[in-house]
Amino acid sequence: MVVKNAKGRPILLNMVQAIHENKQYLGDIDGLIGDGDHGMNMNKGFVTYGERLGEDETTFTDGLNDLGMVLLNEIGGSMGPIYGTIFMDMADSAEEEEDITLEVFAKMLEAGLEGLYGIVDARPGDKTLVDTLNPCVECMKKAAAEGKDFAQALDEMKDCAETGKESTKDMVAKYGRSSRLGERSRGVLDAGATSCCIMLKAMADGMKSVLE
Amino acid sequence: MVVKNAKGRPILLNMVQAIHENKQYLGDIDGLIGDGDHGMNMNKGFVTYGERLGEDETTFTDGLNDLGMVLLNEIGGSMGPIYGTIFMDMADSAEEEEDITLEVFAKMLEAGLEGLYGIVDARPGDKTLVDTLNPCVECMKKAAAEGKDFAQALDEMKDCAETGKESTKDMVAKYGRSSRLGERSRGVLDAGATSCCIMLKAMADGMKSVLE
Amino acid sequence: MQRILNNPDNIVDEMLEGFVKTHGDIVKKTSHPRVLAAVNAPVEGKVGVVTGGGSGHKPAFIGYVGKNMCDSAAVGEICSSPTAAAFLDAFKAADGGKGVACLYGNYSGDNMNVKMAVKMAKKEGLTVKTVVANDDVASAPKDQREKRRGVAGEILMWKCGGAKASLGGDLDEVIAAAQKAIDSTRSVGIGLTPCTLPAVGHPNFEIKDGTMEVGIGHHGEPGIEVCELETADKMAKRMTDIVLPDYPFESGDEVVVLVSGLGATPVMELYVLYNEIEKLIVEKGIRIHKAYVGNYFTSLDMMGATLTVMKLDDELKELIDLDCNTMGLTQV
Amino acid sequence: MQRILNNPDNIVDEMLEGFVKTHGDIVKKTSHPRVLAAVNAPVEGKVGVVTGGGSGHKPAFIGYVGKNMCDSAAVGEICSSPTAAAFLDAFKAADGGKGVACLYGNYSGDNMNVKMAVKMAKKEGLTVKTVVANDDVASAPKDQREKRRGVAGEILMWKCGGAKASLGGDLDEVIAAAQKAIDSTRSVGIGLTPCTLPAVGHPNFEIKDGTMEVGIGHHGEPGIEVCELETADKMAKRMTDIVLPDYPFESGDEVVVLVSGLGATPVMELYVLYNEIEKLIVEKGIRIHKAYVGNYFTSLDMMGATLTVMKLDDELKELIDLDCNTMGLTQV
Numbered sequence A, B: 001m002v003v004k005n006a007k008g009r010p011i012l013l014n015m016v017q018a019i020h021e022n023k024q025y026l027g028d029i030d031g032l033i034g035d036g037d038h039g040m041n042m043n044k045g046f047v048t049y050g051e052r053l054g055e056d057e058t059t060f061t062d063g064l065n066d067l068g069m070v071l072l073n074e075i076g077g078s079m080g081p082i083y084g085t086i087f088m089d090m091a092d093s094a095e096e097e098e099d100i101t102l103e104v105f106a107k108m109l110e111a112g113l114e115g116l117y118g119i120v121d122a123r124p125g126d127k128t129l130v131d132t133l134n135p136c137v138e139c140m141k142k143a144a145a146e147g148k149d150f151a152q153a154l155d156e157m158k159d160c161a162e163t164g165k166e167s168t169k170d171m172v173a174k175y176g177r178s179s180r181l182g183e184r185s186r187g188v189l190d191a192g193a194t195s196c197c198i199m200l201k202a203m204a205d206g207m208k209s210v211l212e
Numbered sequence C, D: 001m002q003r004i005l006n007n008p009d010n011i012v013d014e015m016l017e018g019f020v021k022t023h024g025d026i027v028k029k030t031s032h033p034r035v036l037a038a039v040n041a042p043v044e045g046k047v048g049v050v051t052g053g054g055s056g057h058k059p060a061f062i063g064y065v066g067k068n069m070c071d072s073a074a075v076g077e078i079c080s081s082p083t084a085a086a087f088l089d090a091f092k093a094a095d096g097g098k099g100v101a102c103l104y105g106n107y108s109g110d111n112m113n114v115k116m117a118v119k120m121a122k123k124e125g126l127t128v129k130t131v132v133a134n135d136d137v138a139s140a141p142k143d144q145r146e147k148r149r150g151v152a153g154e155i156l157m158w159k160c161g162g163a164k165a166s167l168g169g170d171l172d173e174v175i176a177a178a179q180k181a182i183d184s185t186r187s188v189g190i191g192l193t194p195c196t197l198p199a200v201g202h203p204n205f206e207i208k209d210g211t212m213e214v215g216i217g218h219h220g221e222p223g224i225e226v227c228e229l230e231t232a233d234k235m236a237k238r239m240t241d242i243v244l245p246d247y248p249f250e251s252g253d254e255v256v257v258l259v260s261g262l263g264a265t266p267v268m269e270l271y272v273l274y275n276e277i278e279k280l281i282v283e284k285g286i287r288i289h290k291a292y293v294g295n296y297f298t299s300l301d302m303m304g305a306t307l308t309v310m311k312l313d314d315e316l317k318e319l320i321d322l323d324c325n326t327m328g329l330t331q332v
C-alpha cells in the first residue's frame, strides 16, 4: 500500500482543519503554563497555508514544504522555525518520490525529528512536542522494518502520538516559556506536544483516506 | 464680654485639633463627589501651622494670619488661596485690636467672606464653603447689631454653621471638581462647607473658652 | 494598589529628587523646593516662560522645562495646584529682565494661585502676563470656552510660547504666540479606567469594564457621555467628531496632532489609535504637518487617551518645528 | 479588558502603520511588512546594526531604530519572535556593504529565527554576526549565563553597538563593543501586576494584590520569588542587591543606570524608585555617569519596573554619550 505523493491535498487540508478546530483548545492548554497563544500561532500558520492552497492540488511533499515555508516566513515565534523545520525537512527527504511507502514515510518523519534536533536542545522527557514526535518516529521505523501494513501502522502512530502527548502531563518543562515554572509545570499537558499530536493524527487520517 | 486678642493660642489650637480629628471624615465626604483629598489638604495645612506654633503664644489675629500664610504658601490647591484669604483677611481687619468684641468679630468674619468673594465666583447656593460661611457672617452681624451676648452669639453661629453646611446636601455643585457632576452632585454634603463648619465651630468653642 | 511608593505624602518631593538626579543636564533645583528651573535659567534678555500645575501628569509639568520650552515650573501636590508662593518663585527663577509669561491650565486652584502670585510679583516690580489653556472641548460648551479645562494642548502652547521667547520675542509677542497656539487647539479625552491617588489607595470614581468615559478630564472629571467600549476606529471617529468641528478644522488646514496616553495604556495602542485618527483627518482634506504620539500628559495610572489638534499658520509652524530638549519632548 | 484595539489579530500591523505615520522623519517601511528601517538606511560603508523581537515592549524594538542606534528592526507578533524571513530582510535593509551586526535578546524563538536568517544571509553572500543579550540576572544562575534572558540592557547594547558603527567601527569592532556592553550590564525586574495579551483578553498569570514578583520576565516569565509588596526604598534595595553583586559592580566603578517602567506604572513612581536606587549605588562608592528613567522597555500593561546597571570604560562612555535620535531615545 502506498500514498501517491500527488494526492497531498486531502492530507494537508485535514491537518489544516484539525488545527483550526483546536485553536481554542490549544490556546487554553498553553494558557495554563505558557502564554496562551499557541492555538492562535498554529491556527494562523495552518489557515494561511490553507488559503494559499485554495482550490489547487498539491503533492504531499510540496504541501508540507509550502506549509513549512508559511510557518517559517510568516509565523515566527518558536513555532515557525520548529514546525517549519519539521515539515520542510520531511518534504526534503522525499520530494523525489512518486509513491510514499511506509518506509519512505518513516524516513520523512525521522528527517523531521532530525531537523528539529538541529535547532532545539529539547530531547524526550523535556515536556515539548519532541515527546509526541519521537515515539511516532520510533514506531514507524519499527513498523517499516517489520514490513507492517501501512494503514495499521498509521493507526499505531496515532496511538503513539496520543500516548506521547499524554506522557508530557507528568513531566517538568525544561524548555520554552513553561520551563521557568519548574515543578509548577507538572500536571498539565504540554501545548506543543498536544498540537503535534493533533497534527500527526490528522496527517495519518488524511493519508489513510488516500491509501491505495 | 470680649476675647482678648492676646489669647489666640487656645482658639487656634482648637481649630487645628478639630480639623486633624476630622481628616478622614473630610476625605470621605470629598471622595463621594470630589477627589477625596480635602481632609488631607486641610489637615496638612492646619497641622503644619500647629507644629510651627509649637509652645508659643500668639494673638488671635497673628494666629489667623500665620495659619493663612501656611495655607497660602504651603498647601496650594484651591484650599490654600481660599482659606488662606479668609484667615488673612479676617486677621487684617482686626490686627490693631486688643479686644475682640462681638462687633469686631462680626467684622472679621465679614472681611473673610469679602476676601473670599474677591477670588472665587461662588455665591450662596452653589454648594461650596460659602454656604457655611455666609449665614455665619449674617448671623454675627445681626447679633452685633442687636447687641447680643457674645457667648450666646457664638452658639448661634455654631448652629448657623451646621444649618449652612447641611443646606449644601440638597444643592447642585456649581464650582470646583464636583460641579462637573451636575445633578449627580445632589444628595451629599459639600466637603468645603463641611470643613468650614468644623473650623468655625472649633473657633467658636475656642473663643468661648477664653471669653472674659 | 500595586504601586511603587514610600510614604505617599512624600511622593512629590521624592519624585522631584529623582527627577533632578536623572535630568541634571536639563533642569536644576531652585531655592523653592517645589520649583524647578532650566539649567541655564534665567536667560538675560529673554522673556521667561513659566508653567505649573498639580503632580501626577508626567511629563507635565516639569517634563517640559528645558531648552526652547519652559524656563521653570511650579509643582503642586498630586492633582492639586502649586502654591502662589511656588508660582512667584517660579516667576523669579525664569525672569531674565524682559518679563515673564505664565502659561498654565484652566483649573480654579491654578487660577487663584497664579492670580495671587502675579499680584505679589507686581509688588516686587516683576511683570507677569498669563495665558490660560482651555483646549478641552468636552469640559464646557463652545459659548463658554472660558470655562473649559486645559489638557494636553498645553504642551503645544508651551512649545510655541517657549520657542517664541527663545527666538527673541518680547513679552507681548510671547503671550500672543502662546494665546494663538491655544486658541487654535482643541482636545478631547476618553477614559477607560479610573486612576488611583497614592494617598487615597483606591479609585475615587468608576469606569465599568466594557464602558468608556468620553470627555473625561485629567483628574477623572466626568465626561459628557459614558458608552460601550468601542474599537479603535470608532473611538477615533468619536474623538475627531468632537474635536474637528469645534474650532473648526477644515479642508486645506495644516495641523499638528498630538495623541497622548493617560498613563497605563500601552503605547502600542496609541499608535493603533493614531493610525485611525490620521485616516479620518486626512480624509477631510486636512494636512498633518507633525504628529506626536506617546505619554505626553497623563493621569497617574488611568487607561485611555487624549486627542489634540492644533491648526498651524506660518508662525506656529516655525515655533513647532524649532528644536527643543526637555524630559517630555526632545526634538532635533 | 479596557484596551484600545480593533481586531486584536491586526494590532501589530496597525501599530506599525501608526508608527511610520508618526515617525516618518526617523523610520521608513521596507519591502517586508514586518521590517522597519532608519530613513537613511542602508548607509554605504557603515556596518548595519539590526535588532528585532516580539511586539508589546514599546519603545523596543522599532523605537530604537534611528540615528546612531539601529538601522533596522524585525517585528514579531505580540510576545513572539519575528520570522527568519523578517530578520533576513532586516539584514538586507541595513546592509551598507560592511556586514551586519544583529543584536538581539536571548529567547529561544529569536535564537532559532536569527540562526536561520543568518544561514540564509550567508547563502546570499551577506555576513551577519550576532550578539545575544542576557542581562537578566534573575533568569538563571551566574554559572549558566548563556541561559539568561535579555531585557532592558539591550537598549544599552544597541546604543553602544549603534554608536560604534556610526563612528566607523568595522563589523568585528561593532560586535565587540556590543558584546562588551552587554557583558558589562545586569538587570532585574519586579512585576506588580500581570499583563494581558490583547488577543487573549485576560492575564495568563497572576500577581496577587499586595504581593510582587521579583525577577519577573518581560513576558510574565515567573521570577525567583514572590513576596509582599514593599515600599520603594526596600524594592530599590532588593533590586540593587540582586544586580550589583552579580557583575560585580564595585566602589570606584562608573556606571549607567536605566530604570524602566513595565508599561502601566506611572512614570512619577519610577523617579521615586530611582531616587532610592541612586542613594544605594552612590553609597557603595559607585559613580553614576548617566541615568535613564522612563518607559524604555515595557510589557504591555504590566505594572512594575526594571533596573539595569552597566559598567563603563572609556570606550563605552564615549558610545553612550554619542547623540542619537529614535522614538525611544533622543539624546542631543
Ligand SMILES: Nc1ncnc2c1ncn2[C@@H]1O[C@H](COP(=O)(O)OP(=O)(O)O)[C@@H](O)[C@H]1O
Pocket: A030, A034, A035, A036, A037, A038, A039, A041, A042, A077, A078, A079, A120, A121, A122, A127, A128, A129, A130, A175, A176, A177, A190, A191, A192, A193, D079, D080, D108, D109
Ligand atoms: N526551546 C524549545 N524547544 C522545544 N520546544 C519548544 C521550545 N520552546 C517552545 N517549545 C514548544 O512550543 C510550545 C509553545 O508554543 P507557542 O505557545 O506557540 O510558543 P511560545 O512559547 O513562544 O508562546 C511548547 O509547548 C513546547 O512544546
Ligand SMILES: Nc1ncnc2c1ncn2[C@@H]1O[C@H](COP(=O)(O)OP(=O)(O)O)[C@@H](O)[C@H]1O
Pocket: B030, B034, B035, B036, B037, B038, B039, B041, B042, B077, B078, B079, B120, B121, B122, B127, B128, B129, B130, B175, B176, B177, B190, B191, B192, B193, C080, C108, C109
Ligand atoms: N472654585 C471654587 N469656588 C468655591 N469653592 C470651591 C471652589 N473649588 C473648590 N471649592 C471648595 O473646595 C472644596 C474642595 O476642596 P479640596 O478637596 O481640598 O480641593 P480640590 O477640589 O482641589 O480637591 C469644595 O467642596 C468646595 O467647597
Ligand SMILES: [Mg+2]
Pocket: A030, A034, A035, A036, A037, A038, A177
Ligand atoms: Mg505560547
Ligand SMILES: [Mg+2]
Pocket: B030, B034, B035, B036, B037, B038, B177
Ligand atoms: Mg478634593
Ligand SMILES: [Mg+2]
Pocket: B035, B037, B077, C079, C080
Ligand atoms: Mg484635589
Ligand SMILES: [Mg+2]
Pocket: A035, A037, A077, D079, D080
Ligand atoms: Mg507566545
